[in-house]
Amino acid sequence: MNTDVLKRSIIVVEDSDEDFYALRRALLKADVKNPILRFSRGEEALVHLNVGGLDAPAFVILDLNLPGLDGREVLSSLKSDEGLRSIPVVVLTTSDNPTDIESCYRSGANSYHLKVIDFSEFLETVRAIASYWLESALLPSPGGAS
Amino acid sequence: MPERGESVRFGEADLSSCDREPIHIPGSVQPHGALVALADADLSVTHASESAAVVSGAGPTELFERGIDAALAPESVDELRAVVADPDLGEHPRYLTNARRASDGARVDASVHAFDGRFLVEVETDGGAASAGDNVYQGLKRTLDDLERATSVDDFSRCAAEHVKRITGFDRVMIYRFLEDGSGRVTAEAREERLEPFLGLHYPATDIPQQARELYRRSWLRIIPDIEYAPSPLVAAPGAGDRPVDMSYVTIRSVSPLHVEYLRNMGVAASMSLSILRDGRLWGLVACHHYSPKYVPHRMRVQCEILAHMLSLQMASKEQAEDHDYVARLTERRARLVEAIARAEGLAVSGVERETVARRWIDSGDLASIVESGGAAYTIGDHVETRGTAPDEGAVRELASWLVEGDVTSAARPGVFATNALGDRFAPAARYADVASGVVAALLSRERREIVMWFRPEVVRTVEWAGEPAKSVEVSADGARLSPRRSFAIWKETVRGTATPWKTCEVEAVAALRRAVVEVVAHNVETVDRLNRSLRLRVAELDSFAYAASHDLREPLRGIHNYARFLVEDYADALDEEAVSRLETLVRLAKRMESLIEALLRYSRVGRTEISTEPTDLEAVVASVLELLAHTIKERGARVVVHPLPTVDAHAPVVGEVFANLITNALKYNDAAEPLVEIGRDPERGAFFVRDNGIGIEKRHLKDVFRIFKRLHGRSEYGGGVGVGLTIVEKIVHWHGGTIWAESEPGEGTTFFFTLSEGHV
Numbered sequence: 001m002n003t004d005v006l007k008r009s010i011i012v013v014e015d016s017d018e019d020f021y022a023l024r025r026a027l028l029k030a031d032v033k034n035p036i037l038r039f040s041r042g043e044e045a046l047v048h049l050n051v052g053g054l055d056a057p058a059f060v061i062l063d064l065n066l067p068g069l070d071g072r073e074v075l076s077s078l079k080s081d082e083g084l085r086s087i088p089v090v091v092l093t094t095s096d097n098p099t100d101i102e103s104c105y106r107s108g109a110n111s112y113h114l115k116v117i118d119f120s121e122f123l124e125t126v127r128a129i130a131s132y133w134l135e136s137a138l139l140p141s142p143g144g145a146s
Numbered sequence: 147m148p149e150r151g152e153s154v155r156f157g158e159a160d161l162s163s164c165d166r167e168p169i170h171i172p173g174s175v176q177p178h179g180a181l182v183a184l185a186d187a188d189l190s191v192t193h194a195s196e197s198a199a200v201v202s203g204a205g206p207t208e209l210f211e212r213g214i215d216a217a218l219a220p221e222s223v224d225e226l227r228a229v230v231a232d233p234d235l236g237e238h239p240r241y242l243t244n245a246r247r248a249s250d251g252a253r254v255d256a257s258v259h260a261f262d263g264r265f266l267v268e269v270e271t272d273g274g275a276a277s278a279g280d281n282v283y284q285g286l287k288r289t290l291d292d293l294e295r296a297t298s299v300d301d302f303s304r305c306a307a308e309h310v311k312r313i314t315g316f317d318r319v320m321i322y323r324f325l326e327d328g329s330g331r332v333t334a335e336a337r338e339e340r341l342e343p344f345l346g347l348h349y350p351a352t353d354i355p356q357q358a359r360e361l362y363r364r365s366w367l368r369i370i371p372d373i374e375y376a377p378s379p380l381v382a383a384p385g386a387g388d389r390p391v392d393m394s395y396v397t398i399r400s401v402s403p404l405h406v407e408y409l410r411n412m413g414v415a416a417s418m419s420l421s422i423l424r425d426g427r428l429w430g431l432v433a434c435h436h437y438s439p440k441y442v443p444h445r446m447r448v449q450c451e452i453l454a455h456m457l458s459l460q461m462a463s464k465e466q467a468e469d470h471d472y473v474a475r476l477t478e479r480r481a482r483l484v485e486a487i488a489r490a491e492g493l494a495v496s497g498v499e500r501e502t503v504a505r506r507w508i509d510s511g512d513l514a515s516i517v518e519s520g521g522a523a524y525t526i527g528d529h530v531e532t533r534g535t536a537p538d539e540g541a542v543r544e545l546a547s548w549l550v551e552g553d554v555t556s557a558a559r560p561g562v563f564a565t566n567a568l569g570d571r572f573a574p575a576a577r578y579a580d581v582a583s584g585v586v587a588a589l590l591s592r593e594r595r596e597i598v599m600w601f602r603p604e605v606v607r608t609v610e611w612a613g614e615p616a617k618s619v620e621v622s623a624d625g626a627r628l629s630p631r632r633s634f635a636i637w638k639e640t641v642r643g644t645a646t647p648w649k650t651c652e653v654e655a656v657a658a659l660r661r662a663v664v665e666v667v668a669h670n671v672e673t674v675d676r677l678n679r680s681l682r683l684r685v686a687e688l689d690s691f692a693y694a695a696s697h698d699l700r701e702p703l704r705g706i707h708n709y710a711r712f713l714v715e716d717y718a719d720a721l722d723e724e725a726v727s728r729l730e731t732l733v734r735l736a737k738r739m740e741s742l743i744e745a746l747l748r749y750s751r752v753g754r755t756e757i758s759t760e761p762t763d764l765e766a767v768v769a770s771v772l773e774l775l776a777h778t779i780k781e782r783g784a785r786v787v788v789h790p791l792p793t794v795d796a797h798a799p800v801v802g803e804v805f806a807n808l809i810t811n812a813l814k815y816n817d818a819a820e821p822l823v824e825i826g827r828d829p830e831r832g833a834f835f836v837r838d839n840g841i842g843i844e845k846r847h848l849k850d851v852f853r854i855f856k857r858l859h860g861r862s863e864y865g866g867g868v869g870v871g872l873t874i875v876e877k878i879v880h881w882h883g884g885t886i887w888a889e890s891e892p893g894e895g896t897t898f899f900f901t902l903s904e905g906h907v
Contacts, residue, residue: 018705025712065697094697117704117740119711 005134008058008142009035013045013074015066019115023061023092026119026126032134034058042069046077049084055142059088059110059133064095072103079108086140090129157403170361171390172400174377176370177201178441179398181380182209182217183391184265189214189230192264192386197378202269203249206381217269219246222256229258230265237261237364237395239268241444255444262392270398270444286449289313290456302464303334306432306457311336313449314442316418316434320344323430324359326647327351329637330430341437350637358402362421363428365395367451369418372439373406397447409435416440418447420454424462432457469651476655479515483507484662491670500594501529502904508533516659517586517652519600526596536601537578546597548572549587559657561589561664566602566647576643580604584645586653588660590667600656602645606638692750699743707736742855745870749854752800752877759882762798764791764834768825771805775813782813782821789826791834796902800878807871808836808898814865815896816840833885833899842892851888852876875900 010032014020020038027036037057039045045060046069060078064071071093079085088110093100101112111132113125133139156172175181180198182191191209199205204216215223222245229240237259245256253272258265289309296302303321311319318341321334328351335345354362362368377400380391393399409417416436422429432454442450490506504524514522514534521534525546530539537545548554554571555563564586569576575585584602710732718726768788772779779786786809805825812823816838824837843851843858850856857869879886884901 016701016705018708019701022704022708022712094700115704117700117707117737119708 004142005058005139006033007035008055008139009037011045011049011057011060012036012038013040013042013060013066013071014038014063015040016063019063022119022122023126026123027130029123030127030130032130034134040066042066042071042074046074049078049087050081056084056087056140058139059090061090061092061129062109063115064091064093064100064104072100072107075104075107075109088133088137088139090133092125092129167355167357167402167404169357169402170392170394170399172377172393172402173390174379174400175393175396175398176372176375176400177378178371178375179268179270180217180378181391181393181396181398182214182267182269183380184214184230184267186230186260186263186265189227189265191383193380193382193391195378195380198269201271202254203247203252206383210383214267215248217248218256219248219251222246226256226258226267230260235260235265238366239395239397241448245269257397257444259395261395264391266391266393266396268396268398272443286452286456289453293456293460296464299461299464299468300333302457302460304336306453307334307336310420310432310434310450310453313453314418314434314446316416316436316440317341318344318435320433320435321422321430322349322433324428328359329640330354333430347634348637348641349633350640352636353633358405359428361394362419362431363423363426365397366421366454367397367418367447368399368401369397369442369447370401370406370409371416371441373409373415373417374439375400413437418442418450420450421458422454422461423458424465429458429461469649472649473651473655476517476651477658479512480655480659480662483513483516483659484666487663488666491666500526500596504596505531513598514600517600517648517655518602519584519586520581520603522598522600524596524598526591526594534601535581535603537582541574541578542599544574545572545585545599546595549589549597549599550592550595555589559653561660562653562657563587563589564648564653564656567644569643579643582645583643584648586648586656588656588663590660590663598659602648604643605641605645692747696743696747700740703736703739703743707733707740710736741868745855745868745874749870749874749877752874752881757797757881757883759795759797761793762796762801763793764796764801767798767802768805771802771809774806775809778810778813782816784813784816784821784823786823787825789824791825791827794902796882797878800881801902804875804878804900805836807875811871811898812836812838812840812896814840814867815859828899831899833901835897835899837895837897839895841896842894843888843890843896844892845890848888848890852886 010027012020012023014023024036037048039048048054049057062071062074066074071091075089075091077084078087078089085108089108091104091109091112092115093112094115096114104112111129113129116122116125156168175195175197177197178201179195180201181193181195182198182202183193184190185192191213194206194209196206198209198217202217204212208216214226218226222242225242225245229235229242232240235258239257239259242256242258245254246252247254255270255272256267258267260266289306292305292309293302296305303323307319307321310316318335318337320332322330323333324330330349330351330353332344332347335343337343409415412435414435415438418434420432422431432450486507490503504526508524508531513524514520516522519534521532521536523530523532523536523542525531525542528543530542530546532539532542536542549563555561565571566584568583568585569579575582581603582601583604585599587597587599590596590598710729714721714726714729714733721729765788768791772786772788809823809825813821818839822839825835827834841864847858851858852872853869854873855869857867876886879900879902882902883904886898886900888896888898890896
C-alpha cells in the first residue's frame with residue numbers, strides 16, 4: 001500500500017452515532033488505518049472541504065439522509081465545485097429507491113452502496129469499498145483541494 | 147309523338163309527355179252531365195256542351211239564343227242569379243236547392259261555381275229522391291264517430307275507406323297516400339272479397355302526373371261514371387272568343403285518355419276520387435273503383451265530400467298525435483338508455499376498458515329501438531358490436547372510417563349523419579343496400595372512433611304488395627302499358643338502394659342521444675381527471691410516508707441489531723450462555739422487524755400507479771419464473787407441469803411475481819414424497835390456477851391466507867416467511883381488476899385460482 005494513501009483521511013458524513021459506530025468497527029475490521037474524519041451535518045463537511053490548505057481526503061463516505069442539508073445536495077455541491085469534484089464520493093445509505101440511485105450517479109457519485117442490517121454483509125461492503133479505493137484505484141493528487 | 151318541351155294538346159299525350167297534357171281544358175265533358183258557361187258580366191251563355199240537350203232539355207243553340215232560362219225553370223234561374231250575385235261564390239260549387247228543368251219541370255241536380263271570369267253551371271239528371279240536407283248528416287254521424295275513435299293514421303284511413311264503401315257501394319275504395327318524393331302507397335282498402343287486393347301497392351310519382359296532382363289539390367272531387375263514355379264537346383257561342391273554358395273545378399270534366407286507359411287495364415269501369423288535404427297540401431286521395439258503370443248521385447257525392455273534408459281536417463291532428471306518441475316512445479327509450487350509459491360509464495372511471503363499458507349499456511338499453519330501425523352497431527377503434535340486422539363487422543368498420551375521416555356530419559346537427567340512400571353517398575355501401583340503405587349515425591368521439599349507428603333496409607324489402615301478379619305484363623307497341631303491376635315494378639326500380647326516410651323527430655332523437663352521451667362522458671372525464679389528480683397527490687404522500695417508514699424505522703433497528711451483536715462479539719468472555727442467547731434473540735427480533743418493514747414497503751409499492759397493460763405471453767412468464775426457482779425445484783425433487791397458457795393483457799413486470807409467489811408456496815407448503823405443482827387455465831371457472839399436492843388449507847383459513855403478515859404456521863415452520871407474499875399477489879390481481887381465491891382440502895393439496903381482468907379469462 002502506498003504510504004501516501006495511508007496518510008489521506010476518509011471523510012464520513014453520517015448523522016447517526018450508531019451507524020457511524022458500526023461503520024468504524026467495520027473499517028477497523030477491514031484493516032483500514034487511515035484517519036477518519038466524521039461530520040454529522042453536511043454543511044460542516046462542506047465547510048471543512050472548502051478550507052484551503054488541507055489535503056483532499058482519499059474519499060468521502062456520504063449518507064443521503066442528513067438533517068438540514070440533505071446528502072443529495074452535499075453530493076451536488078461537491079461535484080459541481082471545480083476544486084472538489086475530483087474527490088471520490090461513495091454513497092452509503094439505506095434507500096434502494098431506483099430514483100435515488102439514478103439521481104446520485106447523475107450528480108456524479110462514484111458508487112452507491114446499501115447499508116444492510118446484517119453486519120457480516122455490511123462488513124463485506126465496507127471491505128470492498130476500502131479495498132477498491134485504497135488499494136485498487138489510483139487516487140487524484142491530494143493537492144486537488146485548494 | 148310530341149317532342150319534350152312542346153306543348154301537348156289534350157288527348158294527344160303519351161307516357162313521356164303526360165305531365166304536360168292540359169287536362170284542365172279538355173274542351174269536352176262526360177255526357178252524364180251538361181256544362182253551361184256564363185259570362186260573369188251579363189250571364190249570357192258563352193259555351194254549352196252538346197249533352198245539354200239531353201240533360202237539361204235545351205241544346206247549345208237554344209241556350210245561346212235564350213240564355214240559361216232555356217234550361218232551368220224560372221224559380222231555379224232566380225235562385226241561380228241570387229247565388230252568382232253573392233261575392234263569396236268561388237271555385238267550389240254551390241248547389242241549387244230543388245232545381246228543375248224549364249222544358250218539363252223535372253228535377254235536376256244543378257250547381258254553379260265562379261272561376262276564371264266565368265260562371266260554370268253543371269246540370270245532372272236527378273239521381274235520388276231527397277235533396278241534399280238532413281239525411282246527409284244522419285248518414286255521416288256514424289262515420290264521424292268511428293273516425294273520432296281511430297287511434298292511428300292507418301286505423302283512421304281504414305275506417306274512412308270502409309265508410310265510403312258503405313255509403314257509395316263502390317267495389318273498391320282505397321286510401322292512397324302520397325310520400326315526400328311524390329310516390330304513393332295504398333294504405334287502406336275496403337273491397338269486394340272477390341277482388342285482388344291493392345293494399346300495400348306502391349306507385350311511382352310519375353303515375354299521377356304533376357298537373358293532375360295540382361288539380362286534385364284544388365278541386366275536391368272527380369267522378370267518371372262510365373269510362374267508355376263518348377266525350378260531349380263543349381260548343382262555343384258565336385262571338386264567345388278563343389279563351390278556352392278552364393274546367394279545373396268542373397265535376398263532369400272529360401278526363402285524359404291515358405287515365406281512361408289505365409282504368410281500363412285494371413278492368414275498372416267507373417271511378418271517383420276525393421282529395422285529402424293537409425295544411426293546403428295534397429296528403430292523399432280516396433280512390434273508388436267499380437267494375438261496372440256506376441253513377442253516384444249528387445246527394446251521395448256530397449256525403450263523400452264532407453267525409454273527405456273531415457279526413458283532411460282530422461288527418462293533421464291524427465298524424466301529429468301519432469308523431470307525438472312516437473316521439474314520446476323514442477324519448478322514453480332514449481332516457482332509459484342514457485341512464486344505462488351513465489351507470490356503465492361509472493365503470494370507465496374505475497379504469498375498465500371502454501369496450502366492456504359499452505357492451506354493458508348496449509345490452510341493457512335496447513339500442514336498436516332508439517329509432518325505428520332494422521339493426522344497430524357500435525364501434526370504438528377497431529372493435530365492433532352489432533345488434534339486430536346489420537352489415538358485417540368489416541363493412542361497419544369501413545363505414546365508421548368513412549364517417550370519421552370524411553366531413554359528413556351536418557352543420558345543423560354536429561356529430562350526426564343521416565341518409566336514406568347510403569349507396570349514393572358512399573359507394574361501397576351498395577354492397578349491403580339490402581340491409582343498410584338508410585343510416586343514421588352519432589359520432590360520440592372522433593379521436594376514439596366511437597360511433598353508434600342505426601340501419602334501415604332497402605325499402606323494397608319491407609314492402610309487400612298483397613296482390614297476386616296473376617297476369618303477365620302486357621307490352622304494347624310503344625313499349626309500355628299502364629297497369630298496377632307495372633306501376634309497382636316501376637316503383638320498385640325507383641327506390642332501389644333507398645330506405646324509408648328518417649323522420650325529423652328520429653334524427654333529432656339521435657342528436658339528443660349523442661348530446662347526452664357526450665355530456666356523461668365529459669362529466670366522467672372531468673371526474674376521472676379529478677380522481678387522477680387526487681390519486682397522484684395521495685401517491686406522493688404515500689411515497690414519502692413509505693420512504694420515511696423505510697429509512698427512519700430502520701435506523702434504530704440497525705442500531706439494536708448491530709449493538710446486540712457487538713456486545714456478543716466483544717463481551718463473549720464476560721457473558722454466560724443465557725446472556726448470549728438473549729442477545730442473539732435481540733438480533734433475530736431486529737432482523738425480523740427489518741423483514742416486516744421491507745415487506746410492507748414492497749406491498750405499498752404495488753398498484754401505486756394506474757395500471758398499464760400489454761399483451762403478455764403467460765407461458766413465457768412462467769418459464770422464466772421456473773428458471774429462477776430451478777434450484778429450489780431441484781432441491782425439493784418437485785415436478786412442475788405447465789399446461790397451455792394464453793397471451794393476455796396484463797402488466798408484465800408484476801405477473802411474474804404472482805406466479806413466483808404461488809409456485810414458491812406450492813413448493814414450500816408441501817410434505818409429499820414427490821411434490822407436484824401444476825399450472826394452467828381452468829375454462830369452467832374462467833381462471834388461471836396453480837395447484838399443489840401439499841399440506842392443504844383448512845376451510846376456515848381460506849381467506850386468512852391473504853391477510854398481511856398472517857401465517858398459518860409457526861415462524862420457522864415450512865421455511866418461514868413474513869406472511870406477505872399472498873397479500874402482494876392479491877393486490878396485484880386486484881390491480882388488474884381480477885379476483886383470486888383458494889380451494890383446498892387439508893392433506894390433499896391446494897389450488898389457487900386467479901383472473902387478470904374483469905370477466906372471464
